[in-house]
Amino acid sequence: MCTLYLDAFSGISGDMFIGALLDLGLDFNILKSELKKLNLSGYKLQYEKKNKNSIFGSDFDVILENGQKDCGISEHHKHHGRSFLDIKNLIENSDLSDYVKTHSVDVFHEIAKAEGIVHNKPIEEIHFHEVGAIDSIIDIVGCFIGLEQLNITEVISSPLTDGCGQIKIVHGEMPVPVPAVMQIRVNSSIPVHQRLDIQTELVTPTGIAIVKNIVSKFSPLPDDMEILKIGYGFGKKDIKCLNALRIILLKKK
Numbered sequence: 001m002c003t004l005y006l007d008a009f010s011g012i013s014g015d016m017f018i019g020a021l022l023d024l025g026l027d028f029n030i031l032k033s034e035l036k037k038l039n040l041s042g043y044k045l046q047y048e049k050k051n052k053n054s055i056f057g058s059d060f061d062v063i064l065e066n067g068q069k070d071c072g073i074s075e076h077h078k079h080h081g082r083s084f085l086d087i088k089n090l091i092e093n094s095d096l097s098d099y100v101k102t103h104s105v106d107v108f109h110e111i112a113k114a115e116g117i118v119h120n121k122p123i124e125e126i127h128f129h130e131v132g133a134i135d136s137i138i139d140i141v142g143c144f145i146g147l148e149q150l151n152i153t154e155v156i157s158s159p160l161t162d163g164c165g166q167i168k169i170v171h172g173e174m175p176v177p178v179p180a181v182m183q184i185r186v187n188s189s190i191p192v193h194q195r196l197d198i199q200t201e202l203v204t205p206t207g208i209a210i211v212k213n214i215v216s217k218f219s220p221l222p223d224d225m226e227i228l229k230i231g232y233g234f235g236k237k238d239i240k241c242l243n244a245l246r247i248i249l250l251k252k253k
Contacts, residue, residue, distance in 0.1 A: 003154040003222075005158075005247065006155065006156070006157035007157075007245070008160045010235060011163070011201075011245075013206060014206040015062070015233070015236070016234065017210060018139060018142045020057070020231040020244075023247075024230075024231030026150055030145075031146065038094050040137065043062050043063065043065065044065075045060070045063075046061045052234055055244065058232065058233055062138045064135075082127065083128070084123055091105055091137075096145070099144065099148050103144045103213055104141045108128075110213065111180065111206070115180055155215050157211060159218060161194075161195060162194050163199060163201055176200065181201075184208050198239050198241075221248065222250065226253050227248055228251055231246070232245070232246055
């Protein structure tokens with residue numbers, strides 16, 4: 001039973017979180033084995049240790065059979081994607097643990113609820129694009145597999161750091177933080193520091209929804225706990241500073 005501290009000095013996304021969990025000691029073979037319980041096909045997992053900014057950490061990615069990222073949109077019907085109910089059924093009908101199922105569905109519900117408000121639609125009419133893609137389903141479910149495998153019983157976090165400017169998504173050019181991220185922050189106590197010198201998104205809807213689901217409090221690194229191990233999960237974007245999520249395994253002194 002351990003506490004995990006998220007040091008989100010460069011934001012958070014699902015793949016960064018899984019990369020950090022692998023760097024901390026999550027067994028990649030166990031992760032792959034557990035994810036097969038989803039009965040998804042057409043993808044492979046990529047994991048490697050890398051050196052970025054003279055820091056060694058882990059890079060995790062989901063590659064589709066065609067070598068591309070799945071945006072969750074049909075070439076001929078770009079308004080279609082995977083519905084929340086589709087994803088919920090996929091997860092709940094798997095052989096994953098109840099812990100993984102419950103938290104994964106809750107995270108997708110959080111994102112669906114936010115998207116519903118942003119687009120003025122009921123949840124059942126929301127069809128996911130980026131977050132409904134195979135890679136994002138893997139990211140969300142994989143995070144909870146990792147937390148369970150590492151026996152994490154408490155998660156605390158630093159304030160999150162996001163960038164600014166504009167990014168292009170399925171619905172067009174959007175401001176950073178993107179509307180779904182802002183909506184997920186409503187009625188929450190998630191502190192977000194916005195860096196005006198970084199012109200891109202650092203906090204994704206997946207990342208902040210996971211944080212909202214698992215983090216019990218936001219604080220500096222506790223001084224009454226002993227540091228056991230540190231892991232780094234790298235982000236994909238090249239920015240002017242180290243783009244990584246640092247996670248720290250703690251126990252009471």
